[in-house]
Amino acid sequence: RKEVEQDPGPFNVPEGATVAFNCTYSNSASQSFFWYRQDCRKEPKLLMSVYSSGNEDGRFTAQLNRASQYISLLIRDSKLSDSATYLCVVAYNQGGKLIFGQGTELSVKP
Amino acid sequence: ETGVTQSPTHLIKTRGQQVTLRCSSQSGHNTVSWYQQALGQGPQFIFQYYREEENGRGNFPPRFSGLQFPNYSSELNVNALELDDSALYLCASSPGQRNTEAFFGQGTRLTVV
Numbered sequence: 001r002k003e004v005e006q007d008p009g010p011f012n013v014p015e016g017a018t019v020a021f022n023c024t025y026s027n028s029a030s031q032s033f034f035w036y037r038q039d040c041r042k043e044p045k046l047l048m049s050v051y052s053s054g055n056e057d058g059r060f061t062a063q064l065n066r067a068s069q070y071i072s073l074l075i076r077d078s079k080l081s082d083s084a085t086y087l088c089v090v091a092y093n094q095g096g097k098l099i100f101g102q103g104t105e106l107s108v109k110p
Numbered sequence: 111e112t113g114v115t116q117s118p119t120h121l122i123k124t125r126g127q128q129v130t131l132r133c134s135s136q137s138g139h140n141t142v143s144w145y146q147q148a149l150g151q152g153p154q155f156i157f158q159y160y161r162e163e164e165n166g167r168g169n170f171p172p173r174f175s176g177l178q179f180p181n182y183s184s185e186l187n188v189n190a191l192e193l194d195d196s197a198l199y200l201c202a203s204s205p206g207q208r209n210t211e212a213f214f215g216q217g218t219r220l221t222v223v
Contacts, residue, residue: 004152043200043214044153087152096143096204097166098212100152 006101023088030090114215133201142184
């Protein structure tokens with residue numbers, strides 16, 4: 001079993017749609033949680049950190065459920081520019097290792 | 111721009127050869143991590159360097175080795191290249207060991223033929 005598992009993609013949605021990505025992690029010792037965005041053939045970029053209380057950044061909302069070891073990302077009012085691969089990432093506070101899911105590809109169509 | 115630069119951007123090598131990839135970390139960052147990203151997969155942790163010492167290693171064979179220099183730049187060396195080593199190699203720098211915020215370079219795309 002992979003340490004971080006994400007919904008398989010691709011997700012093809014029209015502009016303006018709401019899309020949700022889900023992720024589960026297997027190690028309860030995980031301490032930090034992130035969503036990264038990766039454009040085609042580019043480096044991953046931090047989209048947002050994920051906190052137990054949930055957090056929102058504009059059209060993006062991230063949720064963490066430690067009991068279920070589940071992380072989610074909600075994108076509202078999708079834009080063409082949101083088309084990318086979204087990577088779920090967990091980390092342990094010691095060791096410095098980031099553990100990535102395989103990513104979920106999002107394609108937003110006009 | 112993250113301030114993390116990697117070189118070269120693209121590289122083609124023959125199976126059995128050796129390769130060195132380079133990374134300059136963001137100013138003020140003393141921690142560098144290396145990741146391998148195969149096509150269609152998420153990045154996989156290779157190892158991390160903190161203040162010139164290896165500080166954690168992923169499930170990669172010993173032919174993957176690295177260095178960190180006093181200016182915190184870093185090298186990834188891969189010996190005896192195999193076809194499966196073809197991937198995007200990413201360097202990430204962060205201000206401390208705990209890696210709570212990592213900034214990635216643009217990567218080096220290695221093709222082994």
